[in-house]
Amino acid sequence: MKLLVTAGPTREHLDPVRFLSNRSTGKMGFAVARAAAVRGHQVTLVAGPVSLPTPAGVRRIDIVSACDLLTAVKRRLRFADALVMTAAVADWRPASVSPVKLKKRGMSRVLALEPNPDVLQTIRPCKGTRLFVGFAAETGDPVREAERKLRTKGLDLIVANDVSRPDSGFAVDTNKVTFLSLANDSLERLDLPLLTKDEVAERLVEWLEQKQCEEV
Numbered sequence: 136m137k138l139l140v141t142a143g144p145t146r147e148h149l150d151p152v153r154f155l156s157n158r159s160t161g162k163m164g165f166a167v168a169r170a171a172a173v174r175g176h177q178v179t180l181v182a183g184p185v186s187l188p189t190p191a192g193v194r195r196i197d198i199v200s201a202c203d204l205l206t207a208v209k210r211r212l213r214f215a216d217a218l219v220m221t222a223a224v225a226d227w228r229p230a231s232v233s234p235v236k237l238k239k240r241g242m243s244r245v246l247a248l249e250p251n252p253d254v255l256q257t258i259r260p261c262k263g264t265r266l267f268v269g270f271a272a273e274t275g276d277p278v279r280e281a282e283r284k285l286r287t288k289g290l291d292l293i294v295a296n297d298v299s300r301p302d303s304g305f306a307v308d309t310n311k312v313t314f315l316s317l318a319n320d321s322l323e324r325l326d327l328p329l330l331t332k333d334e335v336a337e338r339l340v341e342w343l344e345q346k347q348c349e350e351v
């Protein structure tokens with residue numbers, strides 16, 4: 136299978152030294168890329184700014200912003216059988232970007248923002264028979280919110296990620312997730328125990344392999 140995987144945060148610059156971002160380290164997405172490559176799949180990894188080594192056998196494209204990520208995904212999608220979006224894409228970016236460092240004295244206390252494109256929604260018309268997997272980092276009721284995203288984003292699978300626990304979600308090596316998919320519009324749910332991100336990645340790649348077999 137040819138897999139396109141996104142990982143890490145995006146950075147939305149306000150000037151050359153300041154940006155909006157989030158706590159994603161890329162660990163989950165790099166684990167997916169590594170697991171897929173180990174199982175013999177061809178993997179392209181679109182990575183936000185993270186400090187992780189590229190897994191062996193994986194082709195890596197580095198990006199900074201949500202718009203860069205969208206461009207990279209659009210370019211590579213036609214070569215992919217499956218897209219796995221683990222990236223924590225910033226929903227907003229500063230409305231204007233200064234090419235030079237803004238002076239503290241001259242800065243407004245109010246930051247004007249504009250929405251970033253939703254990558255999955257934008258590329259949805261090009262999905263065809265490809266498998267699309269999203270992740271949803273949630274506090275509160277991860278499954279309910281993830282189900283909404285599964286349906287509104289037209290995904291084959293969403294990985295509901297409980298980020299309220301200290302051993303799950305951002306920047307740790309373990310993850311507590313639930314796989315949610317739809318079969319004839321009814322929800323299929325697989326609650327996994329606390330696993331390492333490498334184990335979650337293996338389960339995800341196995342799910343993709345199985346799904347692809349079913350569709351042949």
Ligand code: PMT
Pocket residue numbers: 142143144158159160161162163164201220221222223224225226251252253254255256268269270271272273284296298304305306307
């Ligand atoms: O990198 P780590 O430190 O290992 O942390 C891993 C993780 C917590 C970042 C990861 O497991 C995770 O949950 N990623 C999804 C983060 C998230 O909250 O996504 P979301 O709920 O904002 O978006 C849902 C889906 O839509 C995601 O697949 C996302 O990539 C995608 N999206 C989001 C915004 C946007 N503008 N375009 C998108 O396509």
